[in-house]
Amino acid sequence: MPQAPAKLNAFPVFMRVAGEAVAIVGGGEEALAKARLIGQSSAVLRIIADAPEHDLLAFIAANGAVHIAAAYEAAHLEGAVMVFAASGNEALDRRVAEDARRLGIPVNAVDRPDLCDFFTPALVNRAPVAIAIGTEGAGPVLAQMLRSRIDRMLSPSLGPLASLAASLRGTVERLLPKGNARRRFWSEFFGGAPARAMEAGQLSQAHGAAVDLLLSNAPASGHIALVGAGPGAEDLLTLRAHRLLMEADVIVHD
DSSP, X not given: OOOOOOOOSSXXXXXXXXXXXXXXXXXXXXXXXXXXXHTTSSOEEEEEOSSOOHHHHHHHHHHTOEEEOSOOOGGGGTTEEEEEEOSSOHHHHHHHHHHXXXXXXXXXXXXXXXXXXXXXXXXXXXXXXXXXXXOTTSOHHHHHHHHHHXXXXXXXXXXXXXXXXXXXXXXXXXXXXXXXXXXXXXXXXXXXXXXXXXXXXXXXXXXXXXXXXXXXHSOOOOHHHHTTOOHHHHHHHHHHHHHHHHHHHHHHHO
């Protein structure tokens, strides 16, 4: 009888933090490590440290983090969406964790898994694409090794390509029906000419290739059919006009 797969004790999720406060309590290396990790997001960092070390002060200054230069009080956590207890002091970290839970805020205590509501992953950042690797706190070194391998596998162009896809998503949904047509477009987008152009650092060519791909997949429409055909027709006209402008631009520069 096959063995049942192991169950996760910590389920991975992506939390929206744009413009939200994330509080870090601590002034040393542990706090700096968490600040660097969360600093890859668009959260507002709030660092509570009455005597921060030099490197943490430099990070605060360089990244516009909010610094509360005072001894920790529970009120410093109010309004945060996440809390990190990173003081290196067990009693203080426990107090921070208890205060965060009382306020209904999920908390992570560095190197104290028994105090954690969540664990921070090893992160591969190709914003807006992110790959998070976790071991539920059991093997941080393993997580970092996996992160390094995946980081080498993924092109730096993956993020810009995903951003281009996001900018086209509404038009794609209006022009292409759900199902095979839409899946075929995205498969060719991420594996074809747009991806190759982005890999070569040619953003405008990638956009042009995406437009060509969308036009080739869109239902054929003549000028008569476009009259009163709804928002999809307007998208087609816009795409064709954009294609003509790009071709004209190439001719001028040639």
